[in-house]
Amino acid sequence: MKPIYVIGHKHPDIDCIASAIAYKVYKQSTEKGLYLAAAAGELNPELKWLLDFLSFEHPQVVDDVGTKVGDLLDDELPLYISTDTTLVELGNIMRKNELKTVPVLDEKQRFLGLITIGDVAMIYMDALGSGRDIDRSPEILKNLLDQKASNIMKTRDLILFEPDERVDEARKNMLASRFRNYPVVDDENRYLGMISRYNLLQMKRKQIILVDHNEKKQAVDGIEEAEILEIIDHHRVGDLQTLYPIYFHNEPVGSTSTLVAEIFLLNQVYMSANLASLLLSGIMSDTMIFKSPTTTSKDKRIAQELEHISGLDSLTWGKKLYSESNRVDKQSDEEVVSGDLKEYVSGDTTFAISQVETVDLAAFAERRSSLLQTMEAMCERKSYVLMCLMVTNIFEDGTEMIVAGKKSALVELAFKHEHLNGGIFLQGVLSRKKQVVPVIYQMLRQENMI
Ligand SMILES: [Mn+2]
CATH class of the missing domain: 3.10.310.20 (DHHA2 domain)
Structure with a gap:
């Protein structure tokens, strides 16, 4: 299953990381799908300290959400054959599954070669020649049908792709060649699937939820190719556009953590003490311990709720955060x-x-x-x-x-x-x-x- 990334802005701060981690937990406990908290850049030492202190895993650093060849692949590994598959077996597989290209793999799923329906047709035609040997054709056919894939497969002049290649680069290569399908292999030559021109049209984009920002310039690279599903933010509305209507929650409060915590509370979704501490950290750092003029009564009210869950005192905790970050x-x-x-x-x-x-x-x-x-x-x-x-x-x-x-x-x-x-x-x-x-x-x- 492809993950949905919950991701904050570049140069991650406490508020965007806390929001991403917490909102991922929220989505994972309320909806189907696989959610992943991500960071649009390396974590600073202060953030690393905080996450370690509260025993959170560091979110995966994702610095490009542009569409890659790997995104076009199906979740399931498509059909393949081994070197000793015979032509008659191959014919059955191709007919039954309506396949026009079949990869040949070794026992470790490493890619060896391809057989296309065109290759098979050519083998028959060559064998039958101009039709003069028509009397001998049952015999010819019988020999042919016992042929092994290893003798038939095409191993040269193939175009292979790797999963982390950019789709626009792959497209150029596809347009310059005439194949119907292109195998995708990893760096150990293991077969991952096949892509075609048809996949390019479908364009399976990476799906993302933005927290704590909504401007393109602050967002992770490749954002214009990704599909934005939701935005939760507390900044001015910037320049991002979406193809479809989305859930866009923007509110002028002191931190995005306030909004994410509120979503938990309103929907009565379970929040651990550590998660409450993390969200409280987001609020205290973005509101500068409630001193910033962006602070609203909602920030204070939500912080109070988080105090109950986490057992922390917000002012004491806020000062501790500041002394850790003043490095x-x-x-x-x-x-x-x-x-x-x-x-x-x-x-x-x-x-x-x-x-x-x-x-x-x-x-x-x-x-x-x-x-x-x-x-x-x-x-x-x-x-x-x-x-x-x-x-x-x-x-x-x-x-x-x-x-x-x-x-x-x-x-x-x-x-x-x-x-x-x-x-x-x-x-x-x-x-x-x-x-x-x-x-x-x-x-x-x-x-x-x-
Ligand atoms: Mn913020």
Whole structure:
């Protein structure tokens, strides 16, 4: 059975991983199908610590959900024959199952060759010649029917595919050749099935449920080829399109974990103490221990429910999470800047905003110029018109903003603060989503850049 991936954004944070794991548990206990919690990128050390601490398996890292050859295969292994299958047996198998191509495998299911109905027809025609030997044909036929597959099969000039090849690449190869079916083998040459042009038309896409994001730029690669089944989010509505109507739950609350926990509670689905702890972690980190202006009464109410189930105190637990995550002093500039980075695209314009939380702004002041250099290089490399690093101190209730890129001056202008070595301190600004992203969009619109 093909899994349905429950997946968060790139540069995974606690909220998106907690939501993915919890929503997977919810779907698995309420609906049919195989669900898999996935991460759209490597887990940061803080997340690894949290998952280990609460004894959760790390979600599988899936960095591309584009359609692969393997997605086109049927779940069941199709029919095959062995080298000593005779032509008469083969004929029966082909007729009974309406097959036009049959693979020949060894006893370890490794692929050896192919026999097509065309090959078989040709063998008969060759044997019968021009019809002059018509008197001898029963004899010829008898010899023929006892022939073994190993003598007939085609082993050369075949086109084989591997399951992780991209479908668009496979399509090119198929169009350049004239076969009806193409065997798929793994890297040990084990036969996995057959694909045809017909499969390309069907296009079995990967099925995914997005949590904690809905913008293409933040989503896992290959998203445009996947089939989105549901979205649960608490961000602005972005640019993803779907072919069919989907369940799209978007609500302006402090965290996606709040929404996922609410779904459990409303539907009275069992939640373990550890799962409650994980969801509470999502809420406490995204709402910055309820200090972020994105915090709503619903976040607090759901957190209370999770306290009962987990036995944790949300404030104490939130502070513990923060002390675990404040390890930026051990990270390189590159790691600090890309740890929690989000990209935004509108038309041809792309910008990025990164956020770190710290209790020690002074330590950051020392690193400002080297961080700025790293960011400028990143703007260059990734064609960002601008890039912000929000260094947020929830205990001082504000954010030191470091801005790089061609349009950095505009950000400083937008926030009407003094330019200080590439940095500005924004009192009361804690939320990227609510207090920074809209300001930058507004500014780019005024500049006619989007
Ligand atoms: Mn979130």
